[in-house]
Amino acid sequence: MSTIYNFSAGPAMLPKEVLLQAKEEMLDWQGSGMCVMEMSHRGKEFMSIAAKAEADLREVLAVPDNYKVLFLQGGASSQFSMVPLNLLAGKTSADYINTGAWSKKAIAEAKRFCDVNIAASTEDNKFTSAPDQSDLSLDSNAAYLHYTPNETIGGVEFNYIPESGDVPLVADMSSTILSRPIDVSKFGVIYAGAQKNIGPAGLTIVIVRDDLIGKASDKAPSMFDYKVHADSGSMNNTPPTYGWYLAGLVFQWIKDKGGLSAVAEINKRKADKLYAAIDNSGFYANPVAIANRSWMNVPFTLANAELDKLFLEKAKEAGLITLKGHRSVGGMRASIYNAMPEEGVDALISFMKDFQQNNA
Numbered sequence: 001m002s003t004i005y006n007f008s009a010g011p012a013m014l015p016k017e018v019l020l021q022a023k024e025e026m027l028d029w030q031g032s033g034m035c036v037m038e039m040s041h042r043g044k045e046f047m048s049i050a051a052k053a054e055a056d057l058r059e060v061l062a063v064p065d066n067y068k069v070l071f072l073q074g075g076a077s078s079q080f081s082m083v084p085l086n087l088l089a090g091k092t093s094a095d096y097i098n099t100g101a102w103s104k105k106a107i108a109e110a111k112r113f114c115d116v117n118i119a120a121s122t123e124d125n126k127f128t129s130a131p132d133q134s135d136l137s138l139d140s141n142a143a144y145l146h147y148t149p150n151e152t153i154g155g156v157e158f159n160y161i162p163e164s165g166d167v168p169l170v171a172d173m174s175s176t177i178l179s180r181p182i183d184v185s186k187f188g189v190i191y192a193g194a195q196k197n198i199g200p201a202g203l204t205i206v207i208v209r210d211d212l213i214g215k216a217s218d219k220a221p222s223m224f225d226y227k228v229h230a231d232s233g234s235m236n237n238t239p240p241t242y243g244w245y246l247a248g249l250v251f252q253w254i255k256d257k258g259g260l261s262a263v264a265e266i267n268k269r270k271a272d273k274l275y276a277a278i279d280n281s282g283f284y285a286n287p288v289a290i291a292n293r294s295w296m297n298v299p300f301t302l303a304n305a306e307l308d309k310l311f312l313e314k315a316k317e318a319g320l321i322t323l324k325g326h327r328s329v330g331g332m333r334a335s336i337y338n339a340m341p342e343e344g345v346d347a348l349i350s351f352m353k354d355f356q357q358n359n360a
């Protein structure tokens with residue numbers, strides 16, 4: 001099998017070690033005679049898998065005891081409505097920061113439930129930066145402040161955690177969770193679809209502070225009530241068992257790598273070298289303000305867009321796949337999540353240099 005590096009934004013690469021272990025355990029998980037997919041979610045085997053995954057996630061992210069970790073379905077997109085349904089708690093408005101495509105989707109959904117105050121928007125510069133703290137116009141009466149720490153499509157990242165005072169801070173961390181250590185205690189709710197940096201699609205992780213649980217609107221479907229999931233250990237109904245198991249293998253893999261500070265160091269190195277290759281080329285370009293460049297999603301354009309098709313063809317021949325940029329942005333996008341080995345980034349950089357030499 002030739003080496004393929006997959007730069008997909010999501011579902012994205014999983015660590016090879018994790019896939020090999022899953023393969024090893026596929027037909028018979030640790031002598032149980034069952035595949036994890038065949039297990040009752042209430043049986044002792046799966047309960048042990050679930051508990052270990054949660055404990056390991058708590059350990060790698062240093063989740064404080066006064067937070068629940070929920071393993072849900074519905075994707076990050078369901079959280080766009082679950083957040084207002086649970087956090088409004090009688091209030092009528094929420095603050096949102098608009099930094100791109102995913103912020104906009106969250107805002108559109110919130111508007112079904114409350115007034116949305118746009119605390120800041122970078123739409124004027126085509127979402128090529130994140131606002132500074134001093135740019136935020138916050139409402140102290142807001143039910144919460146929502147933002148997207150990493151915009152997966154634009155490749156724009158906050159390099160600080162917004163300060164929201166007593167207003168709970170909510171973060172859509174789908175494409176940045178586990179890329180580096182974070183101070184969970186600064187957040188009211190953190191949520192993430194798994195398919196970028198955690199595991200397979202179909203699992204959604206929600207980390208929610210205890211005092212924000214139990215205030216869901218009467219109209220909220222019970223499956224959209226954090227309390228229902230918190231009280232049942234995410235087993236109110238059948239959870240996404242196989243995704244939960246694979247996520248557990250990923251958490252263990254992060255621990256084996258030395259935890260999130262070790263992972264962060266590798267991620268920073270990968271991103272730095274790719275941006276340097278782009279900036280120094282005189283042929284490739286990335287439009288994002290340097291301070292807000294994403295470590296995880298690196299969009300870039302070629303000097304001549306007519307070469308895009310050829311670039312993608314040749315890249316594929318070289319084993320570098322899924323580099324096409326999002327249709328709303330064009331050009332290329334290299335997503336380099338935790339599971340992308342540094343050699344994959346090196347291979348991309350070397351390919352980009354060759355391509356430029358042959359075609360510029």
Ligand SMILES: *Cc1c(COP(=O)(O)O)cnc(C)c1O
Pocket residue numbers: 010074075076077078102148150151152172173174175193194196
């Ligand atoms: C991928 C992504 C989503 C959507 O996730 P789903 O699990 O497909 O609903 C939302 N927000 C961000 C930042 C994303 O990267």
